[in-house]
Amino acid sequence: MKKLSAVLLSSALLLGACGSNDDHKDNKDSSKDSDVKSELKQATKDYKSYTSKELDKFLKGTEDFVKAVKAEDMDKAKELYPKVRMYYERSEPVAEAFGDLDPKIDARLADMEEEKKADEWTGYHKVERDLYERKAITDTTKKDADQLLKDAKELHAKADTLDITPKLMLQGSVDLLNEVSTSKVSGEEEIYSHTDLYDFKANIEGAQKIYELFKPALEKKDKKLSDKLEKKFAKVNGLLDKFKTDDGYKSYEEVSKAQRKEFADAVNELGEPLSQMAKVNQ
Template sequence: MRLVPALACAGAVTVPLSVLAACGDGDGGAGGTGAAGASGAGGAVPIRASDDRCEVGRRDLTAGTLRFRVTNAGRTVTEVYVYAPGDKIITEREFIRPGQSVELTVQLGAGNYQIACKPGMTGHGIRQDITVTGQADHATDPRLSRALADYRAYVVQQADASIAATRTFVDAFKRGDVDGAKRLYAPSRIGWERIEPVAESFGDLDPRVDAREADLEPGEKWTGWHRLEKALWKTGSTKGEEPYADQLLKDLNELRTRVAAAQLDPPITPASMANGAKELLDEVATGKVTGEEEAFSHTDLVDFKANVDGAKKVYELVRAVVLEKDPALVKKLDAGFAKVEGLLAEYRKGDGYVSYDTVGKAQRKELADGVNGLGEPLSMLAAAVVR
């Protein structure tokens, strides 16, 4: 749920949990056999997006590891969402610029999905049903199995941390302690920001918890952190907003229950975990670097660091596997993370960061360049992991 920002990141790939295809008219065709069975350059399923339609090489696909090549043939930036039944977000790909082509590697199980293409990155999208059949053969490296288990544990840990910090924040908010709540606001969001790709996969929870005022549709009820943020920094009073603080804590507890389930739906795969790391960098480029995320508190750099932390955690979990398969990519990623963390360190202030409204245009561009420089090799992580 984002506005189109002034700054779009290059080569963005956002796939939190499983699959990507496309929408609009196109031939059904026979089911493929993963990347090998797909038509298009190098075996990738071609997707041609424009301002009023999307064309996909095939609508019937075979379960397994798949590659897709998306080309934006339109005149405006576009994005693609994939939904499971109930509008549960499987994946999203933002900021495909006019003339840009991107390649995605995903692992997809059998099932029915709906694709939404969103020219201009707004609205309900142009939707189309696709079908995936067959049994996916995910012969997994034991190291990746351990990485998945460790990542699931990390997600639960971060959900717990966010709940604990938010409970303290909510207590101060409900007491009417505006200054205290302001100090506790940004720390309460760190756990959420570190696992945002998983959190966003619950399409009903994400807007309740993290919608910004500018994201709202006409008549849509506003709840969550940013409503409380506005009360603290814009209104300067918590009076009448206490029920929304209680609701935030309730929604985070619901998130904790869902992520702690034995089987996440859809399940996390090695590819989706790796693509989720890239999505976290896209979160930085599309909301934090632009200053749109924390419009009232200007605590964007705290969110920025949490997104980078979450992406780096994924990378650290799969680094040994990638080092064996693509040492040159590991070299780029090591350097990219070090650069971004070094840039962030320049803005440290005490236990947190400077107010983002004090960061000038040139400095914001430097941060954006660092994020985009890391995002390019990070977009290759999923392909390296499942190679």
């Protein structure tokens, strides 16, 4: 076997020395592909670290939120509600990988009614209704808050077991934008609190983080696409910045129909090239 290996190695060296320009190009392409694979591996590692930190903050924020609810501190609970949810929305591609937990934490009543499971409704939006529409913290609210914290802890524990892949990240970035452009831009997500702009910003940040992690590899594959994505993200973020306040974002009720359409159009314009980012994994 050693002898055969030596012959093969010699032949390879000879062919390499006498190769054509095409051989040289193939070697360059092979090296480029190797670099891309290495960058994809690093991107998945960095994304796991990013989402892990976001879910750490989500759990801690949920603990504080539940503490405020159980103390019947309405003002504190309302202050925390949209800000804590941003950690969840940024890392939703990971949360959604656990199909049973995501709806328990994040389902809307309309979703549950559509599935004829309204009596099983739990999570942030159920507590949101009591805080913003019913304007009352009851014993039931406190029980719902306890269940929310239990589910947040389970998600936090399970997230460490998830195998992060480029496919999960790529699909996740598109799903984050789809959520904004379909259900969220209409105001359906935060129907009681009207804190939709916090969700929008977090979803955009989550998608942009995935783009930024893939950017070194994408620029090797398609520099023009990368540049286009950067401009489209800047446009969407610029529109969101118009509604910033000193400590967050304005109520979605203050956003006109024309402004909502402008934002939806910008998100859709971003979604098309974002879906093309899949070429980085091909």
